[in-house]
Amino acid sequence: MNKNIAILAGDGIGPEVTAEAVKVLDAIAETFGHQFQYTDALIGAAAINATGNPFPEATEESCKSADAILFGAIGDPKYDNDPNAKVRPEQGLLKMRKNLGLFANVRPVSSYDALLPISPLKEHIIKGTDFVVFRELTGGIYFGEPRGRSEDGNTAFDSCVYSKTEIERISHLAFKAAENRRKKLTLVDKANVLATSRLWRETVKDLSSQYPEVALDFMFVDNAAMKIIQNPKDFDVVLTENMFGDIITDEASVISGSLGLLPSASLGLKSSLFEPIHGSYPQAAGKGIANPIGAILSAAMLLEYAFDLKEECQIIKDAVNSALNIGYGTEDIFPDEGKSTSEVGDFISQSIVNQYKTESV
Ligand SMILES: NC(=O)c1ccc[n+]([C@@H]2O[C@H](COP(=O)([O-])OP(=O)(O)OC[C@H]3O[C@@H](n4cnc5c(N)ncnc54)[C@H](O)[C@@H]3O)[C@@H](O)[C@H]2O)c1
Ligand SMILES: CC(C)[C@H](C(=O)O)[C@@H](O)C(=O)O
Numbered sequence: 001m002n003k004n005i006a007i008l009a010g011d012g013i014g015p016e017v018t019a020e021a022v023k024v025l026d027a028i029a030e031t032f033g034h035q036f037q038y039t040d041a042l043i044g045a046a047a048i049n050a051t052g053n054p055f056p057e058a059t060e061e062s063c064k065s066a067d068a069i070l071f072g073a074i075g076d077p078k079y080d081n082d083p084n085a086k087v088r089p090e091q092g093l094l095k096m097r098k099n100l101g102l103f104a105n106v107r108p109v110s111s112y113d114a115l116l117p118i119s120p121l122k123e124h125i126i127k128g129t130d131f132v133v134f135r136e137l138t139g140g141i142y143f144g145e146p147r148g149r150s151e152d153g154n155t156a157f158d159s160c161v162y163s164k165t166e167i168e169r170i171s172h173l174a175f176k177a178a179e180n181r182r183k184k185l186t187l188v189d190k191a192n193v194l195a196t197s198r199l200w201r202e203t204v205k206d207l208s209s210q211y212p213e214v215a216l217d218f219m220f221v222d223n224a225a226m227k228i229i230q231n232p233k234d235f236d237v238v239l240t241e242n243m244f245g246d247i248i249t250d251e252a253s254v255i256s257g258s259l260g261l262l263p264s265a266s267l268g269l270k271s272s273l274f275e276p277i278h279g280s281y282p283q284a285a286g287k288g289i290a291n292p293i294g295a296i297l298s299a300a301m302l303l304e305y306a307f308d309l310k311e312e313c314q315i316i317k318d319a320v321n322s323a324l325n326i327g328y329g330t331e332d333i334f335p336d337e338g339k340s341t342s343e344v345g346d347f348i349s350q351s352i353v354n355q356y357k358t359e360s361v
């Protein structure tokens, strides 16, 4: 298979973790005889520094002409600490999602047996957790108009807006995923307060008749935030709007063991992008301590979702599991014997190549 992948490494630890994901893609290419060509493009603070624009046109073109996009992270304390900055790295991320039509962000959450002891949650509660969050990514309060400040500056406002069409297109994906899993879909909303949430409930309920095998239930987001860590095995597919999905998945990463472990796929009709759910973790930038597994598993999702390479995807997941099972990982998950970001990437990619060599002897 011959494919072009746009690499948007971004800021902070973005370039470090993305480099390890590319190593793993190269190991897969070598093992299976695929050709992956990479095109680097700027985004976030790195793009502002070089061009003044957090999502330059050249980057958008690279994304549109690629077969898939691998994204690291954006964000810089310079902007986090300056609330009045007119141009911000996050604008690049949001513009990219909007302009590429990436409306569905798929965030799988699972526990790892090797990491059960490091979680602050009890082993018997989290062991066997396996659910997936479908987070709407191009609507809601992140994009709604009007937004801004009153003339005197003393009032600020954001708008949460959703249309039926926006709700329907991600809901279909979530229902289909549930059909292929344990056939349970939980819509997480705040329908006791928000008009948008009531539209979500009404729309999802109407659609459910098209998916008779899927059991649909509804949960308010405050309750869900509690239930997800109290009884995570109760969840199969979670469907939710943009901001709730952002928040509950960072929370859910505690079940896996670190925010650095969680991957995601951002899907649209024409493009698909793969990104760890964490940010640029600026405190760790350049130190070689960032966990690259979220980025590596995002590359695995890229192979499955963008190129339909299911076996290759599984091989990466197995290699990650094997590394964790022998205690090989960064200091966020193995504090006493943490390996560096690149050691973990080397180990996982080498184990893929070596396994093939052994099998072909
Ligand atoms: N998709 C993105 O690009 C994205 C996502 C979230 C935050 N951000 C941006 O990142 C910057 C920092 O934000 P933040 O500190 O709230 O979130 P963050 O995700 O960068 O880090 C939060 C905490 O999670 C842990 N963590 C995150 N990634 C890790 C990794 N790979 N390995 C080990 N531990 C990891 C660390 O304990 C860290 O302190 C901000 O500018 C924010 O806007 C970007
Ligand atoms: C940086 C921020 C805009 C972004 C979001 O809220 O979507 C991030 O938290 C994420 O999860 O990708």
Ligand SMILES: [Mg+2]
Pocket: 246, 247, 250, 277
């Ligand atoms: Mg987030």
